[in-house]
Amino acid sequence: MSKHGLIMQQHILIIDDDTSELRRLREILSRAGYSIMTASDPATAQKICNTLPVSFILSGSENIVIKKSGKKIQ
Numbered sequence: 001m002s003k004h005g006l007i008m009q010q011h012i013l014i015i016d017d018d019t020s021e022l023r024r025l026r027e028i029l030s031r032a033g034y035s036i037m038t039a040s041d042p043a044t045a046q047k048i049c050n051t052l053p054v055s056f057i058l059s060g061s062e063n064i065v066i067k068k069s070g071k072k073i074q
Helices: 019-031 042-051
Strands: 011-015 035-039 056-059
Touching (some): 011 019
């Protein structure tokens, strides 16, 4: 909650190399009121984390290997 009593929007980054899965998750989570960003590779995910606020990172692929901890990505 913000100091004015408004709920702050949560920003979720979804990382997956399956673009149809990215679209499906974006649609579901957007309808639930979340701001969604997507990346299909670790380099793009890193760029997003470096430039935008990210509340939560969801990685849905076994094929993507991120060689950093979640804290180091941000």
